[in-house]
Amino acid sequence: MTDIISNLSLYLTYPFVWYAVIVGVLIALCSSLLGVTLVLKRFSFIGDGLSHVAFGAIAIASVINLTNNIFFVLVITVICAVLLLRTGSNTKIKGDASIAMISVGALAIGYLIMNVFSTSSNLSGDVCSTLFGSTSILTLTGVEVWVCAALSVIVVALFIIFYNKIFAVTFDESFAEAVGTRSKLYNLLIAVIIAVIIVAAMNLVGSLLISALVIFPALSAMRVFKSFKSVTVCAACISVVCALFGILISIVFAAPVGSTIVAVDIVVFFIFMIIGKARGASK
Amino acid sequence: MAQLSCKKLCLGYDGHEIVHNLNFSVEKGDYFCIVGENGSGKTTLMKTILGLQPAFKGKVETGDNLKNNGIGYLPQQTRVQRDFPASVWEIVLSGCQNKGKFHPFYNKKDKALAEESIKKMGIEDLKKRCYRELSGGQQQRVLLARALCAASDILLLDEPVTGLDPKVTEELYRLILEINKKYNITIIMISHDIQAAVKYADKILHIGEKNFFGTKEEYLNSEISKSFAREVIK
Numbered sequence: 001m002t003d004i005i006s007n008l009s010l011y012l013t014y015p016f017v018w019y020a021v022i023v024g025v026l027i028a029l030c031s032s033l034l035g036v037t038l039v040l041k042r043f044s045f046i047g048d049g050l051s052h053v054a055f056g057a058i059a060i061a062s063v064i065n066l067t068n069n070i071f072f073v074l075v076i077t078v079i080c081a082v083l084l085l086r087t088g089s090n091t092k093i094k095g096d097a098s099i100a101m102i103s104v105g106a107l108a109i110g111y112l113i114m115n116v117f118s119t120s121s122n123l124s125g126d127v128c129s130t131l132f133g134s135t136s137i138l139t140l141t142g143v144e145v146w147v148c149a150a151l152s153v154i155v156v157a158l159f160i161i162f163y164n165k166i167f168a169v170t171f172d173e174s175f176a177e178a179v180g181t182r183s184k185l186y187n188l189l190i191a192v193i194i195a196v197i198i199v200a201a202m203n204l205v206g207s208l209l210i211s212a213l214v215i216f217p218a219l220s221a222m223r224v225f226k227s228f229k230s231v232t233v234c235a236a237c238i239s240v241v242c243a244l245f246g247i248l249i250s251i252v253f254a255a256p257v258g259s260t261i262v263a264v265d266i267v268v269f270f271i272f273m274i275i276g277k278a279r280g281a282s283k
Numbered sequence: 284m285a286q287l288s289c290k291k292l293c294l295g296y297d298g299h300e301i302v303h304n305l306n307f308s309v310e311k312g313d314y315f316c317i318v319g320e321n322g323s324g325k326t327t328l329m330k331t332i333l334g335l336q337p338a339f340k341g342k343v344e345t346g347d348n349l350k351n352n353g354i355g356y357l358p359q360q361t362r363v364q365r366d367f368p369a370s371v372w373e374i375v376l377s378g379c380q381n382k383g384k385f386h387p388f389y390n391k392k393d394k395a396l397a398e399e400s401i402k403k404m405g406i407e408d409l410k411k412r413c414y415r416e417l418s419g420g421q422q423q424r425v426l427l428a429r430a431l432c433a434a435s436d437i438l439l440l441d442e443p444v445t446g447l448d449p450k451v452t453e454e455l456y457r458l459i460l461e462i463n464k465k466y467n468i469t470i471i472m473i474s475h476d477i478q479a480a481v482k483y484a485d486k487i488l489h490i491g492e493k494n495f496f497g498t499k500e501e502y503l504n505s506e507i508s509k510s511f512a513r514e515v516i517k
Contacts, residue, residue: 040363161387168377171367175426178333178356179433181380226413227370 004252011251019145020251024243024261026152027201028213032239033159034194035218036232037170045096046084047214049103050198051207053080056110058202063117074199080106081195085187151200155193162189167228205258213239216265223269223276238268285346286311286469287332287437292341294327300339302328307488307496311436314463314470316480319490325473328490329439332471355434357426359441364422366415371425374414375401378432393432400431403466404458420451427458431468438462440472444479452476456483 011017031047038046057076084099114127159166168176169186177183194214201210221234246261253260288308295301302324309315317325330336332343333356355378378400379393380386401407404424409417414425423443430438440459444452460483463470474480480487487502489495495507 040367042363164377164387164389165380167369167373168380171364171369171374171377172358172361174335174358175356175429176377176380177335178354178358178439179378179380222368226368226416228368228373231368 008248008252015142017251019142020257021244021247023145023148024247024257025240026148027197028217028239028243028261029236030152030155030197031201031210031213032217032235033156033232034190034197035214035216035239036221036228036235037166037190038194039215039218039222040170042096043085043099044215045099045103045211046081046194047198047211048208049084049099049106050077050081050195051202051210052103052110053077053106054199054202055207056106056113059110059114063113070199073202074196077195077199078192081191082188085191148200151196155197158189158193162186163232166190171228205261209258209262212262212265213243216262216269217242220265220269220272223272224279238265238272242268285309286313287471288344288346290341290344292328292331292343293339294324294331294336295339296327296336302490302494305341305488305490305494305496307486309437309469309471309486311469312463312467314460314483314485315472315488316484316486317471317473317488317490318475318477318480323490325490326441329441329471329473332439353434353436355430355432355438357423357430357438357440357443359445360422360426364414369414371401371406371409371412371414371417372397374425375428375432378429380433396432397428400428403431403462404428418451419447420455423447423455424458427462431462434468437469437471440470442473442475444474444476452479459483 038044054073054077057073061072080102084102111127165176165181165186168181169183169190173183173187197214198210201213205213217235217239218231220238221231225231225234242264243261246264247257249255249264250257250260285308289305292305293300293303294305301322305328317328319325327336331338333354334343376389376393376397379389379396401410404427406421406424406428409421409425414422417425427443430440438459443459444455447455456479459470459472462468472480472484481499481503484499486496486498489502489507491507493507495502495505497505
């Protein structure tokens, strides 16, 4: 045990470890905020779908040798997010089917393009790190940390300002619209924010695991808490704590960052499920 | 001038016109029921009144100083709502959405309005409870309280008693009647329940192959009600 602690304190003297911890916690915070809304709107898989789109976009960007590929990926992802969330009720292809379609489609096209056109010598390594998160979270520069921090502040600020509207639109879109809330606008806002978060989170956990960051904290919080506000606050806390522990554990045991965070999230989910059951039984 | 009137209104969706040449008017304090078979366009009409969907032809006119933000709405319950983790208070408060204005947080006036609506619906004791743990009838009361926050003049109800047992249904109808008479709020209700419509409403609009609009007495004596009611009551 003392070994682990001394080991950890050694690692924490390096700035890149701090960068990873800061970025990881901020991304976890942002993704959990919207998680509650997405889970309740039955859009749990949107994170998954969008991250696959981002994967496809990365493949295209690397093939056509774009220097500024993060911008390209962001634009593509935002467009897809808008299309997916817009569908909602009255389209020919229903919500879950269209998400599944876009998600696997983008994954296949992305891998195909990477395979056919790639000049990289370590193709499967590239693909694997894009899908499951790379160690690039440990190679962040100071500027990237600042960008990430700025994005997080914007997301959290938007969420707080529009909290009441987001609640109204999540709970009952038709009522909200009938009494004058522009629900289409807020759906658009939610779509754009989630796309931004996903692109930011790809470095941390990789495209296959992003949904976990979005939905696990929300689901855990919903087992125990009963008002929207408490669920949201609790989800944010769970997410931050899990990300923190996940990153530290992964550093000490040299485990992959993304999957360790998700594993911690899963453990917390089961703990909350048991607490929820116990509370329900004691009533 | 009538509080709300439609002249030669044609409605539909996806390019199909399903309601033709609709004429009716609603006065302040009316209890107005819209009846008709499934798919006859009742919900479409309600959406048009709310301004969520444009009409094909004709338009909905409002008068009597009715501002658009005086209309409250009780939609049919959705799947999402049944297991929604939110307290009754949060839901009722969400009825206070000021139209058009930038209004990110609730102020004292909104909170007072929500308190008042909760009192009107007699659900003070449920205020802190979680919505998904309530019974169907209690949930409808909560949604009514929310609609009241938005409705100073007109309350639109879309099949409010769907899925409720007869006793709770009766209570809910009594509550709606009370809102209508005591607070002088116009009720516009879509209903399958023709017996209740005939029992409570002052005016009835029947949508179908032939439209009918008139007072309850006129409706009961009309051919259209006789053929429709015969099928329903049998």
